Ligand SMILES: [Zn+2]
């Protein structure tokens with residue numbers, strides 16, 4: 001039956017089938033370029049398509065690559081649909097932040113006004129950012145700490161899955177969140193981005209440092225600045241979760257040190273961690289870095305406790 005087709009009709013059939021299959025996923029202009037670059041000059045004249053290709057071959061290749069990428073993503077999305085990180089509902093669309101509309105309403109994003117030093121959100125206040133009551137009294141060794149989400153359900157569940165169940169499906173969401181929050185725009189111009197280190201023993205247990213994964217997630221274009229080798233956790237402190245602020249400080253005293261030969265004199269440094277709870281860990285890291293000559297230390301965390 002296939003052989004009954006004249007050869008020109010065969011290519012027309014293939015092209016139409018190809019067009020139909022990609023048209024659902026790829027923007028029209030990219031489709032045309034991809035199609036043209038693929039088939040010209042064999043069918044260009046025969047099929048009577050009128051393309052005006054002003055792009056250089058290099059651009060066409062880039063379009064082809066982008067189109068193929070989109071197509072592969074859409075195809076894998078069909079085979080393995082993404083789902084809500086919180087309730088597991090499957091998505092039919094291609095979204096980056098994997099919260100369904102219903103669950104998203106329960107996720108609290110940190111928005112101004114918040115404490116200009118420690119990032120504590122003022123949930124029932126209006127106006128500009130200002131210092132909270134803690135920061136009016138105490139001194140931090142970092143100049144500023146910012147968080148993206150308030151650390152409470154359902155965010156705790158997502159972070160727990162990431163840290164302890166090694167679920168990586170959340171990473172595209174974390175990366176997209178960093179870009180979606182306009183208040184975080186000021187985070188730039190750092191010499192080093194340093195993930196808060198785990199002690200070697202805990203690193204072996206967990207298999208990865210969540211802060212390092214987050215740093216790569218937040219700054220995919222600045223991976224050359226991410227340096228996990230500057231700061232070292234020298235004592236394996238017990239888990240901080242159930243300790244009070246005072247006990248946490250005692251627990252972490254001299255827990256960090258600078259690796260020999262690390263170049264941090266007069267450097268601007270951004271610390272990255274998963275959660276800001278009392279700020280003790282970040283403060284100890286910042287103190288260690290400042291003592292060793294860092295010019296400025298700021299901190300960015302995925303989440304932050306409410307108070
Ligand atoms: Zn959901």
Ligand SMILES: [Zn+2]
Pocket residue numbers: 115116117118119120131132133134135
């Ligand atoms: Zn504060």
